[in-house]
Amino acid sequence: MKMHADISLRSVLQKTVYLVSLSLLCLHSGFSQDSLQHIKESLYLQTDRDLYVVGEQVWMKVNKLNAHSNKPDNISKVVYIELLNQAGYPVNQLKLHVPDKSGFASFTLSDTLSSGNYLLRSYTSWMKNFPAQDFSFRTISVINPFRNIEKIGVQKSALVDEGEDTSQMVRTDNGLLFELNFDRSSYGTRERVQVSIQARDSSGNPVEADLSLSIARSILFNDQRANFHDPVHPSGKEEPALPSPYLPELEGVILSGTLLNSITDEPIGNEDIVLSIVGKTARCQFYRTNDTGEFYFNLDNSGVQELVIQPLDSALGDYYVELEPDFLDAYDHPLSGPLYLDTTKLQALNQGIIGMQIENRYEAYRHVRLAHTPEPLEYDFYGDAEYHIQISDYIPLKTIREVIKEIVPMVSVRVKDGLNSLVVENGVDNVNFDKAPLVLVDGVPFGDVDQILNISLSELESIEVINLKYFLDGHVFEGIIHFVTVEGKMAGLEVDHAVFRQAYTAFSEESCFSSPAYNSDSLKSSPLPDFRNILYWNPDLHTREDGLTSLEFYTADETGNYTVFVEGISPEGKSGYIYKKLLVH
Amino acid sequence: MVLFSLTLAAQQPEPSALQDLYQDNLHPSDALLNGREYKYYFHPLLSSPLIPEDPFPSASVVIRNQIYQNVILQYDTYKDMVVYYNLNNRHNNMIIPVIVNRHIVEEFTLRLPSGRAIFRYLVFPEDEKELLSSGFYEIVSEGECKYIIHHGSVKKVQEEGVVYLYKTEQYIITSGAVYRISGKRALLKALSDRAEEVNLYLKRSKIWVRRADKEQIKGVIDYYTALKDQ
Numbered sequence: 001m002k003m004h005a006d007i008s009l010r011s012v013l014q015k016t017v018y019l020v021s022l023s024l025l026c027l028h029s030g031f032s033q034d035s036l037q038h039i040k041e042s043l044y045l046q047t048d049r050d051l052y053v054v055g056e057q058v059w060m061k062v063n064k065l066n067a068h069s070n071k072p073d074n075i076s077k078v079v080y081i082e083l084l085n086q087a088g089y090p091v092n093q094l095k096l097h098v099p100d101k102s103g104f105a106s107f108t109l110s111d112t113l114s115s116g117n118y119l120l121r122s123y124t125s126w127m128k129n130f131p132a133q134d135f136s137f138r139t140i141s142v143i144n145p146f147r148n149i150e151k152i153g154v155q156k157s158a159l160v161d162e163g164e165d166t167s168q169m170v171r172t173d174n175g176l177l178f179e180l181n182f183d184r185s186s187y188g189t190r191e192r193v194q195v196s197i198q199a200r201d202s203s204g205n206p207v208e209a210d211l212s213l214s215i216a217r218s219i220l221f222n223d224q225r226a227n228f229h230d231p232v233h234p235s236g237k238e239e240p241a242l243p244s245p246y247l248p249e250l251e252g253v254i255l256s257g258t259l260l261n262s263i264t265d266e267p268i269g270n271e272d273i274v275l276s277i278v279g280k281t282a283r284c285q286f287y288r289t290n291d292t293g294e295f296y297f298n299l300d301n302s303g304v305q306e307l308v309i310q311p312l313d314s315a316l317g318d319y320y321v322e323l324e325p326d327f328l329d330a331y332d333h334p335l336s337g338p339l340y341l342d343t344t345k346l347q348a349l350n351q352g353i354i355g356m357q358i359e360n361r362y363e364a365y366r367h368v369r370l371a372h373t374p375e376p377l378e379y380d381f382y383g384d385a386e387y388h389i390q391i392s393d394y395i396p397l398k399t400i401r402e403v404i405k406e407i408v409p410m411v412s413v414r415v416k417d418g419l420n421s422l423v424v425e426n427g428v429d430n431v432n433f434d435k436a437p438l439v440l441v442d443g444v445p446f447g448d449v450d451q452i453l454n455i456s457l458s459e460l461e462s463i464e465v466i467n468l469k470y471f472l473d474g475h476v477f478e479g480i481i482h483f484v485t486v487e488g489k490m491a492g493l494e495v496d497h498a499v500f501r502q503a504y505t506a507f508s509e510e511s512c513f514s515s516p517a518y519n520s521d522s523l524k525s526s527p528l529p530d531f532r533n534i535l536y537w538n539p540d541l542h543t544r545e546d547g548l549t550s551l552e553f554y555t556a557d558e559t560g561n562y563t564v565f566v567e568g569i570s571p572e573g574k575s576g577y578i579y580k581k582l583l584v585h
Numbered sequence: 586m587v588l589f590s591l592t593l594a595a596q597q598p599e600p601s602a603l604q605d606l607y608q609d610n611l612h613p614s615d616a617l618l619n620g621r622e623y624k625y626y627f628h629p630l631l632s633s634p635l636i637p638e639d640p641f642p643s644a645s646v647v648i649r650n651q652i653y654q655n656v657i658l659q660y661d662t663y664k665d666m667v668v669y670y671n672l673n674n675r676h677n678n679m680i681i682p683v684i685v686n687r688h689i690v691e692e693f694t695l696r697l698p699s700g701r702a703i704f705r706y707l708v709f710p711e712d713e714k715e716l717l718s719s720g721f722y723e724i725v726s727e728g729e730c731k732y733i734i735h736h737g738s739v740k741k742v743q744e745e746g747v748v749y750l751y752k753t754e755q756y757i758i759t760s761g762a763v764y765r766i767s768g769k770r771a772l773l774k775a776l777s778d779r780a781e782e783v784n785l786y787l788k789r790s791k792i793w794v795r796r797a798d799k800e801q802i803k804g805v806i807d808y809y810t811a812l813k814d815q
Contacts, residue, residue, distance in 0.1 A: 035602045075603065126603075250607045251649060288613075296611050383620070383686050428624050468621040471674065471683050474614030 040067035041075055043136040044575065045122045046567055048214040048537045050222040051349075053356040054111040054144045058083075059513055061212040061539035062122055063102045063569050067134065070573030072101040072210065076124035078249040078507075080327055081105060083140075084119040086338075088331035091118070095253055095326060097302065097507040102210055104539040106511050115144045116339045121331060126248040128328060141339050145353045175202055175574025176209060178566055186583040189557050190518040190530070193582065196550040197566055199543040201574060206547025211568030213541050215553060216534040217355075218561040218581060219348040252300030253506040257323040258293045259311070262498065267293025268319055271311055272475065274445055278306040280461075280488040282380040282443040286312070286473035299506035309500040312475070314447040321500035348560065355531035355558060365528055380443075381472065382480055385464035386410075386427065391457065400453050400460065400483075410467040411481060413453070420449040424479030427467040437479035438470070442490045451493050452483060459491045460484075513537045518554045530556040541568075555584045608651060616648045617656060617669045619689055623682035632748035634663035634738040637697055641670075646685075646693040658685075658693055660704065663738040663749050665720045667693060667704075687721070699799060707733070716763040717756065725799050726806045729813065730776070731758040734799060755802065766802065769794040776805075779812045 041064060048059040060081065066073040077099055083092040091113060096105045123135040176199060183194040199209040247254055255275070259268045269291045276284045287295045309321050341349065387409050397403050404411055410425045412432075424437045439446055446452065466480040485491040495501065515536055518524040536553035543549045555562075562584060567577035608616075627633055636659065644658035646667075657670040667685040674681050687706055694703050702723045709717050717735070726732035733756050738749040755766040757775040764775035769787065772794050773780045786808050787794065792801050 036606065039603050247610055248603050248607055250604065251611075254611065298611055379688050381686075383688060428622060466621060468624065469681070470621045471618045471681075473612075473619070 038068075039075070039126070040130060040134070041065065041073065041124055041127055042067040042070070042134060043079065043122045043124070043127075044569060045081070045120060045136045045138050046212045046539070047120065047138060047140060048212075048534055049216045049220040049565075050139070051141045051143065051220040051352075052109055053353050053533070054109045054113050054142060054146070055360050056356055056533065057106045057108050057511075058120075058140065059104075059106045059214070059534070059537045059539065060120070061102060061104050062096065062098065062136075063210065064098060064124075065569075065573065070575075072569060072571060072573070074099075074101045076126050076249050077251060078253050079103060079105075079122055079124055081120060081122045082327060083107070084121055084331050085113075086116055086118075088119075090327065090330070093327050094508040095506065097252070097300070097510075102539075104510075104512075105508065106513070107508075109142055111144065111146060113142050113144055114147060115142060117141050117337065119331070123328070124249065125246045125254065128246040132328070132331070143339075143341075143349070143353065174576050175572070176200075176207060176568065176570050176576035177202065178576060178578035180564060180566060180578050180580045182564075182580075182582065186585055187555050189555055189559065189584060190524050191555050191584075192519070192552055193555060194550065194552045195564065196548065197541075197543065199547045199568070199570070201570065201572070206545065207543065207570045207572075207574075208545055208547070209543045209568045209570045211541040211543065211549075211566055212539045213536070213551070214534065214538075214565045215536040215562055215582065216565075217348065217352050217558075218563040219345050219352055220533060221563050221565060221579065247296065251298045253298070253326065255297045255299050255307070255323065255504070255506075257295060257309075257321055259289050259295065260293060260320055260322060262318045262320045268316075269293050271316065271319075272313065273309060273311050276308045276440075276444040277301075278308060278488070278490060279443050280484050281378045282382065282440050282482050283378075284381050284440070284443065284445065284472075286475050288474065299504075302505075302507040302509050304503050304505050307500070307502050307504045308444045308495075310445065310496070310498075312445070314496070317496070317498055319498055323502075351558065351560070352533050355533050358529055358531040359533070362528060380464070380482065382466055382470055382482075385480075385482070386467050387463075387465040389463045389465075391460050391462060397457065400455055400457060403457065403460075403463070408463055408465060410465055410479075413449075420453055422449055422481055424465065424467050424481065426469075426478070428469075433469075433478035435478040437481050438477040440480065440482040441493060442483070442485055442488050444490060444495075446490075446493060446495075448493070455483070455485070455491050455493070459486055461486045513539075516554060531558050532556045535562060541566075559584050604651060612649070615671055615674075616651070616689075617646060617653060617685055618671055618674060618683055620669070620684045620686040623661075623666070623668045623684045625682075627749060628746060631746050632750075634661055634749035634751070635659040635668065636662055636736060636751070637695055639696075642695065644693060644695050647691040648689050650691070658695065660693075660695060660721065660736065662736045662751060663740060667721070702734075702736075716765060722756075725803050726810075728810060729759065730806055730810055732756070732799075732803060732806045733758065755799070757806070766794070772802075772805065776809045779809055782812055783809055 044063040046061040079096040081094045082090040120138040179198040199207040464482040470477040562582040565579040723734040
């Protein structure tokens with residue numbers, strides 16, 4: 001109870017902060033709150049099933065919708081998905097890059113999770129400005145057979161469905177209707193299954209729908225699957241929309257924060273700061289903090305990267321950076337009740353648990369399950385340099401000072417009062433620039449030239465020079481020199497203690513589902529066991545103009561009942577789902 | 586294999602209030618002022634590789650899905666660069682032209698004597714012997730059959746000095762292959778699977794390919810695409 005009280009207090013405080021921040025942001029930007037409040041998004045979250053065993057992956061699809069029309073929309077490019085435990089705290093968090101109207105994601109359920117019901121919560125940054133009940137939720141159940149399994153409640157269900165009637169078909173009608181057909185009535189193990197799907201509207205007209213399709217053991221599906229908004233607040237009891245301290249993420253993840261004075265804790269306004277990412281590619285962004293010391297950067301890379309945030313003026317020493325959290329606080333509403341397992345399904349569930357363990361044991365041998373990370377298009381923020389000096393192309397020299405003197409054009413080392421500095425010759429008039437150039441080491445602005453000159457040459461890979469004025473984000477740099485090391489990790493240079501350095505993940509890395517295709521005798525007779533609980537998952541299925549689409553997949557080694565589940569949405573915002581039993585004997 | 590990124594125009598712009606709120610907070614400074622100083626390497630009174638020739642040409646450019654209208658842009662046909670003039674970006678009372686970083690330019694539109702021209706950066710693989718190299722091209726027709734124009738210059742040393750002779754080359758890209766359209770024969774080769782019908786269309790419309798303007802060639806491409814869609 002104390003925890004809930006804490007959270008509620010935090011919630012009230014948060015709303016107060018929203019109200020204050022609102023006025024600042026909107027006034028600063030000159031926008032009326034009214035015009036922005038009418039722009040509302042919602043999400044439609046789909047999962048491959050409802051029941052999982054720890055160690056398995058949760059496959060998800062998310063459609064971005066206009067909250068007023070329910071039609072697919074494409075405003076925010078980042079979707080946040082969290083898996084919340086019974087206490088409302090996140091046990092898994094994803095930041096998903098969704099450049100189109102729908103996107104896909106997955107995460108693995110840690111074997112530290114307890115058995116129980118969990119809540120998937122999804123939202124965008126812009127949705128955070130509106131009441132949390134507008135977020136999209138979905139409940140999933142997790143079984144951890146290795147931890148306190150005896151604590152799971154069991155109950156006897158009146159609904160026993162162990163029939164083998166494959167013609168059974170259930171569908172809902174929320175304006176979108178489906179027909180689902182297989183090429184045969186039953187299948188053997190490792191056999192090909194062909195599925196055809198037709199989507200129609202309530203008038204019977206074919207629809208070009210955006211679908212997801214999942215085929216898994218029947219035991220892993222609940223009878224009712226749906227998205228819901230707030231699991232506690234009834235619909236129609238909406239709070240008025242809150243004003244907006246959260247910006248929409250129209251490109252990538254917005255990294256926001258405040259620059260503060262480390263002595264007074266006061267915000268440092270109107271200060272030029274730079275965000276850089278440690279690596280061989282220079283990806284600097286520059287920003288002048290606003291009156292209240294706030295800054296915003298856009299990040300669009302996946303995976304973990306080391307961020308560096310520092311003032312451009314290296315003389316500013318007494319400062320620190322405070323970042324805003326990407327995700328919201330814990331969820332301050334009670335979640336759905338405890339997990340009860342149906343006694344009639346325990347045997348089938350046990351098979352699923354064994355299947356998961358076999359699959360995990362043999363996963364390393366399956367070459368088809370490859371993590372997929374698209375290669376980001378990387379280029380230095382300054383484009384192609386005027387001069388690129390690859391150190392290995394030249395005869396070995398002893399020091400960087402010698403390299404600059406002998407090899408690097410347009411750059412010289414100047415010594416004044418015992419301190420070294422670098423000077424660049426202007427390519428327009430061939431006279432040295434008055435101001436010091438922007439000096440980077442592995443993409444990070446670094447002003448201590450003495451330290452750079454002491455980098456061992458064996459650690460240096462290349463030097464790039466721009467000997468023209470460079471204009472960016474309201475700044476003018478009189479030349480740029482970029483030292484790139486072999487490791488791309490700043491060669492152990494000592495950075496000022498006040499400089500903000502932190503590992504950060506902008507987008508979660510993508511993975512794609514794959515399943516074996518037994519399309520030859522040798523594959524069909526492969527000794528590698530196949531006990532997949534999920535036979536197939538396709539989150540990117542689209543019916544054509546005639547409302548039709550088809551696909552094929554292969555059954556695994558386990559016989560029994562499987563369920564084919566299709567759900568989706570039409571361009572008009574009509575949704576629906578259908579499921580049908582598939583018998584493998 | 587030809588790589589393109591021509592889909593931007595099809596994207597729905599975000600509601601403008603949201604876009605403005607975003608731009609004002611994320612990119613408060615002039616988004617086009619992103620690049621290095623442009624160095625004049627020619628004598629403007631003698632010969633200029635910049636198009637259009639108008640000293641203050643009004644153009645539009647798309648950066649980060651945001652359209653910037655009525656900006657002063659020129660295209661350097663010799664060096665394949667987009668040159669931007671911000672009237673406030675001055676030194677000693679002289680406007681400093683800036684080469685806009687090509688990585689941020691999604692599209693720009695110029696008003697040329699031949700009409701409105703939309704340019705995008707097209708990437709062609711460098712490891713294969715391709716007819717075209719990566720760079721900015723005017724996109725006249727998109728879709729399965731693409732019609733693009735390369736605006737370039739040839740440097741020539743003449744008695745009066747160095748001059749840059751402006752020339753355009755037209756290309757059709759279909760089924761992953763690139764065809765330079767120098768005349769009727771090349772056009773029919775590019776559209777070979779409907780060559781007969783296209784030839785009849787050329788005769789009927791009295792189009793002399795060698796002297797045809799881009800709108801006429803675009804009409805041929807549209808006709809060819811319609812045939813393919815039947």
